[in-house]
Amino acid sequence: MISIHLILFLAFGVIAVAGAVNLLVQRHPINGALSLIAVMAALAGEYLLLGAEFVAAVQVIVYAGAIMVLFVFVIMLLNAGVEEQTKGSRVAFLFGIPGMLLGSLLIAWVLLRHSDTQAVAVGALPGPPTAIGELLFHEFLLPFEVTSILILIAIMGAVVLASKPTPPGGGPARKVKD
């Protein structure tokens, strides 16, 4: 009997795989970025099916929201055009894709055949934000604080890297309007 859970899993899974394949097929980066947003939205649906509400919300807000907006912003800023294909990628097309398909088929066969895994029920593990927060601020407090330092360093690195280089005369990096 096909349950509604399986139908939803297959629907979101088909959307995710279609978006991932579309990322490979599209030549223009903006199309790839939009299909990646579709993948992330579909994955948020999968997280909801697994009962991870908090992760689903963060996936939509941080990944599909913040990170992808950054990507689209940079694509627009650099006015990235259609990518040029090179001769070297023909080898990848001839051997890489069949090899990758073969490898994933093998892994899928092993996983489906030799695993006596139990079915995962809908909402088997409720992931309410309160439980996540308790875990995050008690057991994982030190890693949480370390990530804040990581974010700070990333911000400083981004500002240093993306700011205009100093002119050779040793003048100020950018003119400040008075």
Added chain:
Amino acid sequence: MVPLSYYLVLSGILFACGVTGFLIKRNIITIFMSIELMLNGVNLSFVAFAAHWHELAGQIFVFFVMVVAAAEATVGLAIIISVYRTRETLNVDQVNLLKL
């Protein structure tokens, strides 16, 4: 009821698509997006295992992966902007010097 292995297979397919894109793409931004796709595939397996073993820590790991991905995206895109300023190209074949 969906078996755990279905989630793992979906996660593997997404990861394989990410690896393929990383190898065959020539645009540096698309290569970067393929890395994000790989991270998403791994996140799905984290959440599936968390639900399977009834261990909430798996979802915390996803949270940390997202934080690191955000930091990586920020720095990586800044590097891409810096490379584009000096090279005037986004094709990785033409970026063959570490020197800026």
